[in-house]
Amino acid sequence: MTHTVPMTANVPQALLDRLTSLAERTGRSSEECLVQAIGEFCDTWEDYHKTVDQLLREDDRRLLRVANT
Structure with a gap:
């Protein structure tokens, strides 16, 4: 079992209402x-920063140029 720690956050009431509604609809807890949601947020932004870092490290990036007609 994964070790968990408590966390407190203030969220807008409308967002909490949406979360509660979705939790009920899916049969899951809030x-x-x-x-x-936090896991997916972290995955997305870690991938983004990994990609940006990779692009910044590449010395021989290929460039496409538009020929003048």
């Missing part, structure tokens, strides 16, 4: 939905 906590499960939050953990999934």
